[in-house]
Amino acid sequence: MIWTKLCLVIVFSIFTSFISYSDQQLFRPGQEPQNVINSLLTPILLRSECTAAVDNRMGLCMPKSACLSSGGYVAGTCGYGVLSCCVYQGTCRAVVTSNETYFVSPNYPNLLTGRVDPPVCIFTLQRNPLIIKFPVCQIRIDFDEFSLAPHYNGACGNSITDSFLVSGASNFNQSGLPISGLCGEMTGQHIYLDVDPEKTDEPLLLIVNTANQQEYNRKWSIRIRQIPCKSQYRAPAGCLQYYTALNGNIESFNYRTTNLPVVTSTTPKSIQIVDTKIANNYLNNLNYGVCIAKHPRICAIRYSAIEFDFGGSLADSSTPGDKCISTQTLASDGDFLVIPFGTDQLKSNLIDRYCGQRFSPTPTAALTNADVYSYINPYVIYVHTDNNAIADANTIQNQKGFLLKYMQIPC
Structure with a gap:
């Protein structure tokens, strides 16, 4: 033996x-x-x-x-x-070339309970063609654990709060949409980063910026995988997130069911910039696609709202029960989801935009959430938020974001 x-x-x-x-x-x-x-x-x-x-x-x-x-x-x-x-695991200042690796906070798995040293933590992924012997077109990032200081008025960074940034990916940068930075609670989320397969000499930098030096309980463990250009697991163009399971949940960035943070012995020691009523809301300036891989012998997909509180109604006010009146000609400002050719099970209404406090494929205000169907492939949800945050915590009505359950329907 x-x-x-x-x-x-x-x-x-x-x-x-x-x-x-x-x-x-x-x-x-x-x-x-x-x-x-x-x-x-x-x-x-x-x-x-x-x-x-x-x-x-x-x-x-x-x-x-x-x-x-x-x-x-x-x-x-x-x-x-x-x-x-x-x-393979590395933290600040690490330079790695392996396909499967983790970027972790200093002294992980312990919490960073005070100020971070260094305040700007940079992790470098170098695509070495001598080690990874196939063209790489995407990098998948899984936030296995991710807790930074929350956003302030919808924005991460800006010398006020923390931010997670990426340099070297064409669909994630500070100069344009869909994402300029992330912060807050992101555990369980993932993103796909597009990279040029010909520019292997250009590194991908993952940056956690805590230069504001606010005291907060921070921790992160980020899984990094390189995806070949010809892989069946490569996300379609325009998809920042890509789900391949038959059924699953989709949630907005920074989504939580309770307001965070709350001052206790294990939460922030200095949170004068954080409003507990808006700390867990979604971010400003989002414009990205969430895609679902269509399985064989599937003819439709159904979306059900576990929770939905996403912006005010573009048609009226944000009074409970109001929602978007959907047309293809609505202005691009506001916060809303787009489900192309969204409809009800009987295909009696065609609704493409969803916002407010009810998720429902009806052309008038809805009092309850209702399932939304799409019979058109590809299956995708577009997420859009503008650059206006509601700073008044008493009128924001929480606006937690969305938590949707999707289920692919057999023919």
Whole structure:
């Protein structure tokens, strides 16, 4: 048995020096690849992703020596126990080249309970074609844990509060939409960043800016994956978020069901700039697409509102029960969702814009939420907010954002 394991490790080491990882190897953990070298080597050679035993993170399956020499840490075994599950992790000032890596806050997993040092934390992802041997068109960012100081009047940063920024991605920058920066509570969210596959010499910088030095309990663990241009898991153009499951939930950035923060022994020590009634609202200046991958033999998608409080009515006021009167000619200002060709189950109304305090495919004010259907592919929701925040916390009526459940309907 020992000789068998030793032979497998030797064979693995030889083959991995010649074989480039395919998107199946990197993005379909736990599934059998289509190109089988032989039934014995397949589980070790081609299942490159693994789940770390110590913290449930995703890593890469490789020999222990290769893991340690490349800057990773061993977090369990894989490949029938003969290989190591290698996890890559870095914090401020780190420069990484691996496909599967984590950007964490200093002294993670402990909270940063005071001021952050350094106040501007920069994590660099260098796309090295000698290591990642396929053209990369996107970077997927998963906010496994993410808690920064909340926005102020709808904006992150601006020398007032924290911000998470990206440099080097064409669809995430300070100079234009859809996103200029993120902050607050983002745990469980994800985004896709577009990168030029030809410009591998240009690094991607992930930046957490706490230069305002407000005292807050901060913490982040951000998973980073490089997606090949020909991968079936590449998000369609214009999609900042991309959901591939048959059913799931979609929520606005910074969405929470309760107002945050609340001053206790474990929450901010200095929150004079934070209003507890607006701390958990959605952000200003958003303009992005949320896409859902259509599964085979699916003819429609249904959206149901678990909670919906997104802007005031473009047609009237933000009185409870009001909502958007939808036409294709409405002005672009205001906060609203666009569901192209949204309708009810009977297709009796065609409603494309949704806002206010009720989510319903009706042309008049609705008193309750109702399901919205779309029979047109691709399945996408566009999120738009303007640059006006309601600063008066007494009239904002919370405006928590939205939490929608989607379900794909079989033919």
